[in-house]
Amino acid sequence: MNPLVVREAALADLPPAVLYALLRLRVDVFVVEQECAYPELDGRDLEPDCVHVWAESGGEPVATLRVLRDPDGRGRIGRVATARGARxxxxxxxxxxxxxxxxxxxxxxxxxxxxxxxxYARFGFTPVGEEFLEDRIPHRTMVRPAGSNGGPAGG
Structure with a gap:
């Protein structure tokens, strides 16, 4: 794999071709590969505090996630997706x-x-609550306290 370049931008600052590539990666992973027919475009990408973070290799996005603020003030990380060849x-x-x-x-x-x-626990997240199904896939809500340090240096 080519060297990685990590980028970040608000939706309004994303060039259309980059936005398309990020959304396509999310759809390829969540909708096609995991066979989940669900509304991938949930409106949260439009929130003013949303920041898209992605890694490019050879000029193409190979992984993406988004950073949000929930109404209660907590940060939220979501839509973590990595292309099959970069996993x-x-x-x-x-x-x-x-x-x-x-x-x-x-x-x-x-x-x-x-x-x-x-x-995710390696990055300081702890499961809370019970396991739940989202789009037929078992999930757990996880929380990382404010001011946590740590997480693996190499990922």
Whole structure:
């Protein structure tokens, strides 16, 4: 894989071709690969505090996530997606660490697919509540306290 370049931007600052590539990656992973017919475009990308974070390799996005603020003031990380060919290379960990930097000083919440609970725990997230189904996939809500340090250096 080519060297990674990590980028971030609000929706209004994304060039149309980049926005298309990020949304296409999310659809490829969540809707096509995981066979979940659901409204991928949920309106949260339009929120004024939403920041898209992505990694490019060879000029193409290979992983993406979004950083949001929930109404209760907590940070939220969502739509974490990595292209099949980039998995296992630490790309998602690199993006997650950047997202946590952007949310520094805030409690952070995310809804993890159940098979990734252990991976998110390495970044200081703790499961709360019961497992639930979202689009037929088991999930767990996870929280990382404000001011948490740590997480794996290499992802």
């Amino acid at each position: 296992g290379a630490g790309v998602a960990g690199t993006l997650l660490r950047r997202a946590l930097e952007l949310l520094d000083g805030h409690e952070v919440v995310l809804d993890a697919q159940a098979h990734l609970v252990g991976w």
